[in-house]
Amino acid sequence: MESCVGVEQDLDKAISKFNAINDHTDVVLQDIIEQVQNLKKEIAQNPPDTPLSQTQAMVVSDLAARVKQTVFQMSTEHRELHATVSRVGKSIDRHFIADYGSVAPKAELFCSDSNKPIMEQAIAQHIFRQGLEEVGDAFVAESGISPVERTCAFAALQRCAAALAEGDPAPALRWAEQHAEELEHSPLPFTLHRMQALKLARTEGVGAAIAYARAQFPRHAARHERQLAACVCALAWVRGGAGAGAPPAAYRALLAPAALGAAAAELFVREACALLRLAPLSPLAGAVLAGARVLPALHDIRAKMTHPHVIAAWSDDELPLEVDLGEDGGGYHSVFACPILRQQASEQNPPMRLLCGHVISRDALNKLAMGAKYVHCTRHRLKCPYCPMEQAPSEARQIYFS
Amino acid sequence: MNELKSLEHATLKVPYEVFNKRYRNAQRVLDVEARQVGSAGCELESATRKQTTTGEIDSLLGGMVEKLTTMKRKASEAINEELQAAMVCKKRLEHLKEHAHSITEPSTPQVRTALNQWRKVRLDRMLVDYFLRNGYYDSANKLADARSLRDLTNVDIYAAAAEVEAELRQQRTARCLQWCADNKSKLRKLNSNMEFKIRIQEFIELVREDKRLEAVRYAKKHFSTYEEGQLQDIQHCMGMLAFPKDTEVEPYRSLLSAQRWAALVRQFRWEHARLLHPQRLPALPVALQLGLAALNTPQCYNDATKVSACPACQPPLDALARELPHAHCSHSRLVCRITNLPLNEHNQPMVLPNGQVYGEKAIKEMVKLGSIVCPKTKEVFSMKSIEKVYVM
Numbered sequence: 001m002e003s004c005v006g007v008e009q010d011l012d013k014a015i016s017k018f019n020a021i022n023d024h025t026d027v028v029l030q031d032i033i034e035q036v037q038n039l040k041k042e043i044a045q046n047p048p049d050t051p052l053s054q055t056q057a058m059v060v061s062d063l064a065a066r067v068k069q070t071v072f073q074m075s076t077e078h079r080e081l082h083a084t085v086s087r088v089g090k091s092i093d094r095h096f097i098a099d100y101g102s103v104a105p106k107a108e109l110f111c112s113d114s115n116k117p118i119m120e121q122a123i124a125q126h127i128f129r130q131g132l133e134e135v136g137d138a139f140v141a142e143s144g145i146s147p148v149e150r151t152c153a154f155a156a157l158q159r160c161a162a163a164l165a166e167g168d169p170a171p172a173l174r175w176a177e178q179h180a181e182e183l184e185h186s187p188l189p190f191t192l193h194r195m196q197a198l199k200l201a202r203t204e205g206v207g208a209a210i211a212y213a214r215a216q217f218p219r220h221a222a223r224h225e226r227q228l229a230a231c232v233c234a235l236a237w238v239r240g241g242a243g244a245g246a247p248p249a250a251y252r253a254l255l256a257p258a259a260l261g262a263a264a265a266e267l268f269v270r271e272a273c274a275l276l277r278l279a280p281l282s283p284l285a286g287a288v289l290a291g292a293r294v295l296p297a298l299h300d301i302r303a304k305m306t307h308p309h310v311i312a313a314w315s316d317d318e319l320p321l322e323v324d325l326g327e328d329g330g331g332y333h334s335v336f337a338c339p340i341l342r343q344q345a346s347e348q349n350p351p352m353r354l355l356c357g358h359v360i361s362r363d364a365l366n367k368l369a370m371g372a373k374y375v376h377c378t379r380h381r382l383k384c385p386y387c388p389m390e391q392a393p394s395e396a397r398q399i400y401f402s
Numbered sequence: 403m404n405e406l407k408s409l410e411h412a413t414l415k416v417p418y419e420v421f422n423k424r425y426r427n428a429q430r431v432l433d434v435e436a437r438q439v440g441s442a443g444c445e446l447e448s449a450t451r452k453q454t455t456t457g458e459i460d461s462l463l464g465g466m467v468e469k470l471t472t473m474k475r476k477a478s479e480a481i482n483e484e485l486q487a488a489m490v491c492k493k494r495l496e497h498l499k500e501h502a503h504s505i506t507e508p509s510t511p512q513v514r515t516a517l518n519q520w521r522k523v524r525l526d527r528m529l530v531d532y533f534l535r536n537g538y539y540d541s542a543n544k545l546a547d548a549r550s551l552r553d554l555t556n557v558d559i560y561a562a563a564a565e566v567e568a569e570l571r572q573q574r575t576a577r578c579l580q581w582c583a584d585n586k587s588k589l590r591k592l593n594s595n596m597e598f599k600i601r602i603q604e605f606i607e608l609v610r611e612d613k614r615l616e617a618v619r620y621a622k623k624h625f626s627t628y629e630e631g632q633l634q635d636i637q638h639c640m641g642m643l644a645f646p647k648d649t650e651v652e653p654y655r656s657l658l659s660a661q662r663w664a665a666l667v668r669q670f671r672w673e674h675a676r677l678l679h680p681q682r683l684p685a686l687p688v689a690l691q692l693g694l695a696a697l698n699t700p701q702c703y704n705d706a707t708k709v710s711a712c713p714a715c716q717p718p719l720d721a722l723a724r725e726l727p728h729a730h731c732s733h734s735r736l737v738c739r740i741t742n743l744p745l746n747e748h749n750q751p752m753v754l755p756n757g758q759v760y761g762e763k764a765i766k767e768m769v770k771l772g773s774i775v776c777p778k779t780k781e782v783f784s785m786k787s788i789e790k791v792y793v794m
Contacts, residue, residue: 001502003407007414008495015488022481029474033467042465048457057450060459064450067466068443071436071473076483078432086424088491089418096411098680100687106695108725110687119687121718123529131549139533139541260733263515279711284690286523287713291693298692311528329742332712333699334736335729339794342732346700352752357792386794399757400778401790402707402739 003095007306010091014084021081025074032070039063069234103298122377124148126284154282157272158224164265167257169195172268179275187273190220191264193294201238209235230254234366296391334401340364352396359399404505406498409685411492413527416556416678421487428480435473442466493553495543497523502785528553532686534673539564556678570667573607575600578670589676596673598632601625603666605639606657612646617643643703692721710744734793738778740764751791754783759791 043056054196097181101107107165110119120143127136128148133155140147160172168194176189184190193216201209210232234254237247247255254260273280291343336345338361345351349363360368381390430476446462504517526549533542535555546557566577582589582597589596601624608617625636642654649655656662663714697714701707702723708715714723736745745751758778760768765788768774772785 001499001506003404004499004502008492008499011488011491011495015485015492018485022478022485024708025481026474027475029477030471033470033474034465036463036470037415043456043463044460046456048460049455052450052454052456052459056456056459056718060463061447061450064443064446064466067470068440071439071470074477075429075432075436077428080431081425089415089422092411092414092418095407096414097408098411098413098415100408100685101681101683104691107683107688107691109725110691110722111683115722117465118718118721119690122531122690123686125718126525127529127545132545135541135544135548138544139538142533142538142541143536144673153769199768212550236601259512259515262519263511266515277656277710281711281713283713283716285522285525286688286711287693287697287719288528288689289521289693290696290713291691292409292524294407294692294696295689296404299408312773332697332709333701333707334739335699335731335734336736336793337614337731337734338735344700344728344731346482353791354617355755357790359791376433386671386792397757399753399759401751401759402701402709402735 006095007088007091010084010088011289014081014088017081017084021077026075028070028074028327029325034065035063036067056266069192097299100295100299103295103302117143120145121148122282123338127157129156129282131162147219153276154273154278157269157276157278160272161265161269164192164195164268165261167199167261169199169264172264175272179272181273183271186271186275187224188267190227191267193220194227194254195215195264197231198234198238198257198260201235202257206235206238209238336361336401338364340367350398351401353399354384354389354396355391356384358386360385361370365393365396406501409524409689410498411683412531412679412681413554414491415680417487417490417494418558419678421484421491424480424484424487428484431476431480432473435469435476439466439469440475440623442469450708479558490553495739497554521594523549523554526551528684528686528689530557531683534560535671535679537564537567537671539567559678563671564573566670566674567575567667570663570670571665576606578666579644581670581674585677589673592673594668594673594676595632598629598635598786599666602635602639603662606642606662607634609642610658611646614643641781691722691726695726696729698723698726698728700728709739736793738764740768745793751793752788753791754781755787756781756783 030110032071039059043060109115120139124136124140124143124145127139136148136194157175160175163169163171173196176183176192178187193212197209197213197216213232221228230250231254234247234251237251237255269280272278279286336351336359337343338345338349338351340360341364343349343361343363345361349361351359352362352365353359354365364381368385371382382393383390442462442465443456446459446466449458449462457568501517501520504520507513526545530542530546530551533539533545539560542555542557542560546555562581566581569575569577578600579597583598583739590685601620605620605625608614610622612709621636621639625639629635638653638657642657645651645654647658649658694714697712702712702714702720703711710716713719716729734753736749736759737743738745738749741749741761741764743761743763745759745761751759752762752765753759754774754776756776756779758776760777765774768777769785773782774785774788775782
């Protein structure tokens with residue numbers, strides 16, 4: 001936020017200065033033009049071949065000097081804005097990171113002749129999944145990649161979602177109708193019907209909306225009682241509610257068609273994808289989303305560690321930090337890290353379940369077993385690091401998370 | 403640091419460069435016009451010193467009014483252009499602020515939707531940027547129009563570049579030379595040899611048409627002020643004069659090849675981007691690469707453990723992910739293979755006797771009549787043999 005505000009201050013200053021100079025030049029030039037015109041009129045009153053009198057000559061040369069001074073001052077004033085302009089540029093440089101690529105040394109590889117087509121395949125796939133066939137066709141033609149599968153179930157869903165975002169629930173309702181059985185436990189049908197009712201209220205009046213609600217809502221009454229009540233109450237404010245004033249905060253979200261549509265579109269995509277076992281994000285979108293999350297963290301440590309040894313860590317086979325991608329992005333695979341050694345499990349070092357149910361890695365198990373051999377003379381018994389239970393190392397069993 | 407700070411430098415810097423350029427342009431216009439008016443003023447002053455008639459003064463004054471009016475018109479045009487460019491910066495800044503607002507606010511469903519929407523727009527912006535920088539102008543325009551992103555992307559700024567490229571492809575150089583002249587000082591600062599390359603090409607074309615004398619004249623005019631490192635190219639050019647145009651002798655044969663035009667197009671695209679963008683690469687490959695690295699796990703390369711939703715597992719991106727580093731991980735993050743829900747205290751991980759772990763919820767769904775079929779190995783186990791797993 002502060003980076004935006006920082007740039008905004010400088011930019012606003014520049015804009016207001018330019019606005020001022022715009023008005024100023026206009027006024028000043030208009031003024032001087034009028035002065036010259038007035039003098040011209042005055043002089044034109046004499047017949048054209050009378051010689052110029054002393055006073056007239058003085059007035060004219062006076063004015064000429066004033067005109068010169070004004071216009072040169074104008075260009076000087078404009079030149080003085082240079083500092084303001086370049087301050088905006090510097091402010092952008094200061095508040096935003098210019099070479100974001102420095103933490104991704106391998107990004108260059110993606111633009112190589114062999115990898116670029118692969119990346120562009122993913123781009124084309126993404127575009128077609130969004131239902132943007134025209135853009136996709138243009139892209140395939142221009143980039144010269146081999147054609148990508150154009151139609152997929154996802155594009156149809158995207159079209160429904162796009163209609164929803166624009167405030168038309170009809171296509172999505174049709175789709176929901178076809179999958180009514182599978183959607184029994186989903187909030188989607190109610191959300192769509194609610195949207196339709198509110199849309200009817202806006203376009204055809206509250207009466208139509210109530211009729212629609214009567215037909216559709218009873219089925220959902222049990223599961224969505226509160227929301228249903230809120231929706232019906234919101235109808236009171238739909239048409240500006242003459243004299244009723246602004247709607248209470250509780251209903252405001254329901255009365256903003258754009259936000260309601262966007263939320264419904266998102267829910268629709270999520271539910272439909274879950275139902276059809278599709279990933280809601282295209283691979284490209286998923287990866288870019290994760291990448292945008294990683295970048296700031298990498299910049300952070302980059303700023304903190306400038307030692308050459310540390311830089312070398314970049315080329316290694318692991319990112320130099322742990323990234324929490326949050327709930328929306330990442331978490332596609334189970335990753336087991338040994339709680340003792342803080343190491344990621346691998347085929348050579350798989351997770352092992354002790355008799356008590358606690359899981360540690362095989363390396364950690366071996367180390368514990370070694371320790372047990374020498375310290376306690378109780379042969380080959382080891383104690384679980386987390387609970388009192390003892391067991392023989394051979395009693396631990398390998399388990400599989402994926 | 404946040405995503406805006408890390409990724410959006412170019413979003414603001416590119417329109418700023420346009421703003422800066424317009425500023426310089428406006429300054430030039432003002433200087434030129436002021437000089438014009440000034441010279442009219444001098445004329446007037448010198449006329450008053452001599453014996454003149456009012457008629458002459460009248461016409462001189464008339465000339466001055468005319469010049470002042472032109473100045474007024476041009477100045478207001480130029481300043482309005484500057485303002486327009488500044489407003490583009492402002493608009494993008496507003497868009498970035500939307501994101502900044504939604505991450506500071508508490509996470510209500512509305513805010514989350516807005517954030518997701520914003521991220522979608524960001525991906526579209528990245529795509530448009532990538533298209534533009536690779537010369538896919540048609541795709542860029544179509545995508546920008548389809549998502550109404552013209553203000554938030556650089557399609558309009560690149561429109562001129564698209565025209566120059568189209569002309570170069572038709573083996574014409576006028577616009578490209580004009581562009582070189584417009585950006586002379588900046589190109590020199592970047593050590594660009596774009597103009598020199600174009601000049602050489604024009605010389606080659608003259609030789610190709612067998613207008614050798616004209617070629618020599620052209621060389622006299624344009625190659626006489628060569629810079630360091632260009633001498634060899636000039637020598638090759640001059641050597642070419644002694645050979646027929648269908649010669650097999652190198653380097654003259656490759657100088658005459660038509661592929662040089664394609665190379666010029668590529669070079670122009672690169673120089674143009676270098677002038678506008680401080681970054682060498684568009685944001686898309688950078689974000690994509692880091693994203694794949696972050697999502698990359700050893701399981702992504704094993705057919706048995708691939709996940710359909712994971713970007714790093716699925717073609718075509720899996721081929722790229724393979725070469726990348728893995729995400730570092732010191733804390734377990736477990737998800738159930740069946741439900742894709744996280745495994746935690748609300749969804750206990752459970753192990754079957756064959757060592758396969760599933761979530762409590764998935765197990766509940768899979769149990770039929772007190773026995774369960776492992777989805778992985780198809781072995782059948784009794785409900786009683788399932789045990790809990792504790793992951794610290």
